[in-house]
Amino acid sequence: MKGHIPKSQLIMGIHTLQHLLAHAPERLVHVFAEQSVGKGRKSELIDLCHKRKIPVSLLSFDALTHMVTSDSHQSFVAQVRPRECVALKDFLKNSEEKETGLVLMLDQIFDPQNFGALLRCAECFGVDAVVFSKNRGADLTPVVAKTSCGASEIVPLIPVSNLADAVLHFQEAGFEAVATTLEAPSENLYETKFGMKTLLILGSEGEGIQPLIQKRADRRVYLPMRGKIDSLNVAQACSVLLFAVGFAPTIRTTSL
Amino acid sequence: MKGHIPKSQLIMGIHTLQHLLAHAPERLVHVFAEQSVGKGRKSELIDLCHKRKIPVSLLSFDALTHMVTSDSHQSFVAQVRPRECVALKDFLKNSEEKETGLVLMLDQIFDPQNFGALLRCAECFGVDAVVFSKNRGADLTPVVAKTSCGASEIVPLIPVSNLADAVLHFQEAGFEAVATTLEAPSENLYETKFGMKTLLILGSEGEGIQPLIQKRADRRVYLPMRGKIDSLNVAQACSVLLFAVGFAPTIRTTSL
Numbered sequence: 133m134k135g136h137i138p139k140s141q142l143i144m145g146i147h148t149l150q151h152l153l154a155h156a157p158e159r160l161v162h163v164f165a166e167q168s169v170g171k172g173r174k175s176e177l178i179d180l181c182h183k184r185k186i187p188v189s190l191l192s193f194d195a196l197t198h199m200v201t202s203d204s205h206q207s208f209v210a211q212v213r214p215r216e217c218v219a220l221k222d223f224l225k226n227s228e229e230k231e232t233g234l235v236l237m238l239d240q241i242f243d244p245q246n247f248g249a250l251l252r253c254a255e256c257f258g259v260d261a262v263v264f265s266k267n268r269g270a271d272l273t274p275v276v277a278k279t280s281c282g283a284s285e286i287v288p289l290i291p292v293s294n295l296a297d298a299v300l301h302f303q304e305a306g307f308e309a310v311a312t313t314l315e316a317p318s319e320n321l322y323e324t325k326f327g328m329k330t331l332l333i334l335g336s337e338g339e340g341i342q343p344l345i346q347k348r349a350d351r352r353v354y355l356p357m358r359g360k361i362d363s364l365n366v367a368q369a370c371s372v373l374l375f376a377v378g379f380a381p382t383i384r385t386t387s388l
Numbered sequence: 389m390k391g392h393i394p395k396s397q398l399i400m401g402i403h404t405l406q407h408l409l410a411h412a413p414e415r416l417v418h419v420f421a422e423q424s425v426g427k428g429r430k431s432e433l434i435d436l437c438h439k440r441k442i443p444v445s446l447l448s449f450d451a452l453t454h455m456v457t458s459d460s461h462q463s464f465v466a467q468v469r470p471r472e473c474v475a476l477k478d479f480l481k482n483s484e485e486k487e488t489g490l491v492l493m494l495d496q497i498f499d500p501q502n503f504g505a506l507l508r509c510a511e512c513f514g515v516d517a518v519v520f521s522k523n524r525g526a527d528l529t530p531v532v533a534k535t536s537c538g539a540s541e542i543v544p545l546i547p548v549s550n551l552a553d554a555v556l557h558f559q560e561a562g563f564e565a566v567a568t569t570l571e572a573p574s575e576n577l578y579e580t581k582f583g584m585k586t587l588l589i590l591g592s593e594g595e596g597i598q599p600l601i602q603k604r605a606d607r608r609v610y611l612p613m614r615g616k617i618d619s620l621n622v623a624q625a626c627s628v629l630l631f632a633v634g635f636a637p638t639i640r641t642t643s644l
Contacts, residue, residue: 283615322634360511
């Protein structure tokens with residue numbers, strides 16, 4: 133049976149499993165652990181699965197590696213229920229009554245490690261959802277789940293066919309679309325004030341954001357770097373951007 | 389000869405070498421490249437060394453690995469001139485005439501990857517210097533140089549014997565010492581305004597900041613997390629903190 137589980141329904145890694153057990157145990161269908169899992173944190177995890185009545189099967193290290201096509205599973209793989217992704221239409225309908233909103237849109241993030249790290253940032257800063265392309269970007273694989281520390285299973289996800297069209301729908305729903313770029317002539321992030329509903333758009337380190345999306349955005353901002361070398365990595369930049377958006381209501385409150 | 393180069397005078401990795409060639413070529417004494425380095429970016433790097441009159445020796449992959457005790461050298465190792473670290477006394481003397489100052493103090497960062505990532509953040513945000521313990525933390529190794537993308541060779545470094553004493557010296561010189569913690573009752577970073585001279589103190593993910601240093605700090609701040617899972621990694625948190633400190637003068641300017 134386990135040979136037939138699609139990759140999108142498999143997660144791996146100790147932290148990922150820990151976070152799912154703590155915050156979304158209902159997502160877990162079946163846990164696969166390495167036979168030789170010893171005492172300590174690892175056996176505690178198995179005990180916890182038993183307590184939550186989640187079936188556990190013991191397999192060899194290699195069998196786990198085969199399931200997820202990766203040997204960085206840390207002795208734990210799990211089958212999860214298929215994600216219930218959010219439809220864009222439903223999300224926007226729900227957001228109508230809310231005063232604030234913060235959505236992260238990821239464009240052309242092909243590297244699964246970066247995709248995972250960005251989902252983790254998004255979860256830490258409590259974004260309402262992450263929008264990404266169904267076709268042009270990394271898939272939701274066990275590697276993504278692991279790098280995200282399980283955030284991929286917790287943060288609301290909105291996969292769409294066309295990101296540029298999605299930007300228009302967000303704008304119609306009262307969101308300001310803010311594209312992040314690498315340098316001027318965009319607005320300096322230190323001088324930017326964000327509105328109450330923000331769609332923050334981030335591209336990959338290499339490719340950036342597609343021109344059409346950049347063009348459709350209401351504003352373009354950049355984070356000025358003050359050193360000599362490379363810019364921050366994409367997840368560090370994302371953390372700063374999400375923090376800066378969250379700062380906006382504080383500034384507003386202070387100046388009123 | 390190369391067997392006698394201390395690790396602290398070796399760097400490795402393509403990006404590290406690129407950045408040093410671009411921003412601090414005078415630091416490079418000798419470059420060691422893999423014999424089979426082919427066309428493209430790698431041979432361009434060697435050409436650039438020749439242009440800058442930096443001697444290049446070709447070695448086997450294994451010989452490079454042996455030099456740096458790591459196989460992630462990406463075919464490039466280099467001997468650098470010993471770092472001229474800054475003496476705390478001299479740094480504080482120089483800062484007397486300046487109106488602003490931003491110094492990052494790292495406490496108990498034992499993981500070389502984290503140490504490197506933090507130095508990269510520090511360089512990107514243009515801190516004036518990084519202070520760290522000579523004894524209680526990661527050493528300046530080739531791994532640190534690589535993870536920092538060469539920032540370890542560019543950002544001014546102040547190694548000290550006793551961090552807690554260094555805090556006092558900074559305070560005497562007009563710096564506000566701000567310790568970062570994980571949660572309340574510290575000040576919420578979103579509501580914090582920083583002064584013009586800040587010593588930002590960051591601890592490791594596991595250990596945090598030593599109690600004496602926390603106690604000596606003028607203020608303690610935390611970055612509130614809004615999600616369910618783990619906090620950000622230490623370099624992501626550091627990026628946000630350095631951004632927030634840099635924000636302070638902007639806020640001040642705006643409200644005047």
